[in-house]
Amino acid sequence: MRTALIAAAAALILAACAAQKKEPPPKPFVGTKWVVQLDIPIGGEQPHLRFGDGLMEGFGGCNRLAARYVQDTVGSRFIAIGRIDRGTRACEPRSQAVESNLLQVLHGASSYTILADAMTMSGSSGSIKLKSDPPYPPDKDGK
Numbered sequence: 352m353r354t355a356l357i358a359a360a361a362a363l364i365l366a367a368c369a370a371q372k373k374e375p376p377p378k379p380f381v382g383t384k385w386v387v388q389l390d391i392p393i394g395g396e397q398p399h400l401r402f403g404d405g406l407m408e409g410f411g412g413c414n415r416l417a418a419r420y421v422q423d424t425v426g427s428r429f430i431a432i433g434r435i436d437r438g439t440r441a442c443e444p445r446s447q448a449v450e451s452n453l454l455q456v457l458h459g460a461s462s463y464t465i466l467a468d469a470m471t472m473s474g475s476s477g478s479i480k481l482k483s484d485p486p487y488p489p490d491k492d493g494k
Contacts, residue, residue: 377465378483385470385481387453393446398453407432411450414438428464432457
């Protein structure tokens with residue numbers, strides 16, 4: 352009887368472990384294309400950033416962006432983004448507003464967190480949410 356109880360408990364534990372969805376490892380900060388998550392996407396190319404070798408490059412929604420940055424990859428996930436160079440192309444007001452907000456948050460950014468394929472950059476001017484492109488593919492069950 353005791354052996355049957357132990358076997359049943361072990362089977363329940365194994366079933367519970369198998370039912371838990373395993374979180375994929377975080378996407379790497381450097382080299383990943385990070386797309387800004389907007390409540391309402393803008394037309395055309397979406398704002399995105401890519402970090403590598405101390406250089407941030409991307410698209411703000413209206414113009415190309417480039418800046419130097421420093422980061423602490425151990426522990427605090429501190430980041431400081433320097434002067435952001437950008438083009439001077441004119442575009443529709445919504446795209447300009449999106450780019451202006453993105454630049455404001457990037458200027459004040461002081462930390463970032465990455466969970467799976469999502470990154471949040473935060474600082475004195477607010478926060479932005481970004482998603483890796485491509486995101487992690489769904490598992491075999493489509494979840």
